[in-house]
Structure formats: C-alpha cells, structure tokens
Amino acid sequence: RLSRASLVKLVGGSQLTVVPATAERPPRIVLHRGSLTAHVQPGARRALALTVDTPRGSVRVTGTVFGVDVAAQGAEAARVEVSVLHGSVRVAERDAVRAGQRWRSDGTREALDAAQRARLGRAVTLLDLVGAHNSGQLRIDSEPAGAAVRIDGVLVGRTPLVAALPAGQRTLELSLAGHTPVREFLAVTAAARLSRRYGLAPLPSQAPDKPTPRARAVKVSVEVLRARAQKARAERRWRAAAAAYRQLVQRSPRRAGAARLSLAELELVHLGHPRAALAHFARYLAQHPKGLLAAEALWGKARALRALGRSKAEREALETLVRRFAHAPQVTLARRRLRALPR
Structure with a gap:
C-alpha cells in the first residue's frame, strides 16, 4: 500500500x-x-x-x-x-x-485479450483482499512447507506466510502436490492476530481396480476422477485438472455442482477463459439457486463479468450477492467493488 x-x-x-x-x-x-x-x-x-x-x-x-x-x-x-x-x-x-x-x-x-484481462483481474482481486483498512493478520505454517494458500479462492502465496485479511468470515484453503487439501472457515476481526499450523497428510495410494458390478465401477471411476482433478490442481497442472473436472461435470451435470464451480474457477483464474467460466457459474445458479455454494457462484459470476468488461451485469450480480447472502465471506469484497463501479 x-x-x-x-x-x-x-x-x-x-x-x-x-x-x-x-x-x-x-x-x-x-x-x-x-x-x-x-x-x-x-x-x-x-x-x-x-x-x-x-x-x-x-x-x-x-x-x-x-x-x-x-x-x-x-x-x-x-x-x-x-x-x-x-x-x-x-x-x-x-x-x-x-x-x-x-x-x-x-x-x-x-x-x-481475455487472458490479459484475467491476469489484471486476478491481481486486483488479491489487492482488494489484502489491502483492506479494517483487517486482521493471519500467520500460516504447514508441514511440509510450500503449500499454496488461498483466501476466499484467491491465491495469496505459499507457506510459511503472514497475510492481512479483511474483517469477516473467510475461507482458507491449503493445497500441496501429493497431499490432502485443507479447508477451514475463519472468523476474522479487525486487529486480530491469528495463527494456524497444518500437518498435510499424504494422499492415499490408489489400489488397482477390481472387477465389480457396473454401479460400483461407475462410483470408483467418479472417485478416481475427483482424486485426479484434486491432485492435478495441487500440482498446478491447471489444464489436466480442468479436463478431469470437465469429465465429472459431463458424467453428472446436475449432481456435480462443486466440480462445476472448481472448473469455473480454473477457467477464470488460471486458463484465462472468463466466458467459459461465466457459463459454468450461471449453469450452477440455474440448477441450484439456493445451493450451498450459490454465494460462491455469484461471486465467481461477478468476477467473470468483470474480466469481460460487462460492468452493468457485474453490478447486478454483486447486488444480488449482497442482497441474498449478507453474511457470506465474499460480501465485504462485493461491497467494496460496488463502491468502485460507475453507476
């Protein structure tokens, strides 16, 4: 600052x-x-x-x-x-x-182009997150070190690190190649000093598939796809992760809501495809308007619209987020963005 x-x-x-x-x-x-x-x-x-x-x-x-x-x-x-x-x-x-x-x-x-807009948009999202005046401080360590740290879906660095966070409810995620990801919801207050240390467990080795009935085979395939997607994401192999999430979505379009949002985030943040990301966020909201991840989907939709330069539609998405999910972790950033948008 x-x-x-x-x-x-x-x-x-x-x-x-x-x-x-x-x-x-x-x-x-x-x-x-x-x-x-x-x-x-x-x-x-x-x-x-x-x-x-x-x-x-x-x-x-x-x-x-x-x-x-x-x-x-x-x-x-x-x-x-x-x-x-x-x-x-x-x-x-x-x-x-x-x-x-x-x-x-x-x-x-x-x-x-879309990739350049997305790069600037990612940087500004990070600045909005860590640059708030009304903020607390979070110290994060992990064993082993080097885990990627995301706050509200925004990559802020790798462990060990100290980050300033706006007051409010925050989602903390850690990921490291070959280890099980960690997610925690934090209540951050102004001037708070929080400290977290995580022991990251290695991913279990996958046993070879055994002949099973068709229903069991489908279930195993879904689990393998999900593990493949999570592993690729932890290793920062974004295209491979997106391909695995895409297969999950295609296999069960209505039931793979979390996979659809993970795919949308990859398209928006790492692959520079805001139009594709917008389609996935919108599809989730159409299928699950009151779903557990609806606030996250609305925030993603607004960010995709921002990357596409569609300010009016972005404002509408942000206003919907603030109105419907007043206590969601993303609302503080949404309100700040609304103040910056031209009317």
Whole structure:
C-alpha cells in the first residue's frame, strides 16, 4: 500500500525504487524492470494519485486499474507495455491509454485479450483482499512447507506466510502436490492476530481396480476422477485438472455442482477463459439457486463479468450477492467493488 488510495502488486524479480508521497507530491514508483499491477481508487486527490516512471516514460493516474511491464535492455532499448483494465492513464504526458487497451513503447496499441484481462483481474482481486483498512493478520505454517494458500479462492502465496485479511468470515484453503487439501472457515476481526499450523497428510495410494458390478465401477471411476482433478490442481497442472473436472461435470451435470464451480474457477483464474467460466457459474445458479455454494457462484459470476468488461451485469450480480447472502465471506469484497463501479 503506497497511500490510502493506491495499492500495488509486484511480480517476483521486479526491480524498482519507491519515492514516498509528500505534501506537495503524490507517491512515485521508478520501475527499472519487471511487472506491477496498480489499483488507484477513482476520484483520488492529486496527493493520493500515483506516478510510475519507466525507462521510456511516465504513467500518471488518478483512478484506474492498470499494469506496467518493463523488459530491461538498457534505458534506450527497454521495452515497456502498459495495460489498462478500468479507467484511463496518460503515458509520457501525451498518449492516453483507455480501459481495455494495451500500449507499447514502440507506439503500437491493441485491445486486451481475455487472458490479459484475467491476469489484471486476478491481481486486483488479491489487492482488494489484502489491502483492506479494517483487517486482521493471519500467520500460516504447514508441514511440509510450500503449500499454496488461498483466501476466499484467491491465491495469496505459499507457506510459511503472514497475510492481512479483511474483517469477516473467510475461507482458507491449503493445497500441496501429493497431499490432502485443507479447508477451514475463519472468523476474522479487525486487529486480530491469528495463527494456524497444518500437518498435510499424504494422499492415499490408489489400489488397482477390481472387477465389480457396473454401479460400483461407475462410483470408483467418479472417485478416481475427483482424486485426479484434486491432485492435478495441487500440482498446478491447471489444464489436466480442468479436463478431469470437465469429465465429472459431463458424467453428472446436475449432481456435480462443486466440480462445476472448481472448473469455473480454473477457467477464470488460471486458463484465462472468463466466458467459459461465466457459463459454468450461471449453469450452477440455474440448477441450484439456493445451493450451498450459490454465494460462491455469484461471486465467481461477478468476477467473470468483470474480466469481460460487462460492468452493468457485474453490478447486478454483486447486488444480488449482497442482497441474498449478507453474511457470506465474499460480501465485504462485493461491497467494496460496488463502491468502485460507475453507476
């Protein structure tokens, strides 16, 4: 967090210098190489705006979601790309880059594709989650270490780690290749200091299938598919996991609600297919409007619509989530997003 209005996420290996804000000047980042995503609250005062300097010019904003990538090849030859998800920015005091565009330092520009929108959307979701003012702190350890940690479905890092969390009900998930995933629901209060340590059990080895009646064979196949999907997901083999979940959904379209939502999350977050994700979220809601995972499906639907740039439909989904599931873990983020959306 650079100021009350500016949140920044960096990609590992990035090199930068941070110049703090003063009474006369907003915060400034000098990005030498690497990538960042920034979220500046709309309507921010000049002193709370943000400037990013690169070897090929400056990016100045007062309210937007954007990304900057610098491939360093020396100050004169560095390649710079600016991608804008919401709002607009000005590059080098002359070129305006608007929502849905990518600008390059060679003067070319193009529309953001679905994968680029999804990448920016994932980064902003993480910033919204960990950048809340009204937050507690969670320390997470696991044995073995290196487990992926997700809060409300958002990847925040790997164990051991310390994360800031908005107050409210949160869903914590840990996954590690070859080990049984863990899920816990946490009640986070402002200024709380929580600590969790998990012993991750190895996945049981799969015994070879024995000849069984047809019904038993189908049941075993479903279990094997589910284990295959979970194992691939824990190992970050996203396409393999999606393929296994897809088979589960095709086998039992109405009964595989959890598998459908897992597939939708993979499509949205890891495969860059927000349109396919939206279809799965919508299908779940049509089949299970009052299901146990309906709030999660509505939140996913809103995020998919956001990635597709459909702000009006996104607002409708968020308002439905807040109205129908006032105590769901996702509501705090939904309300914050509603405040940022234009009417």
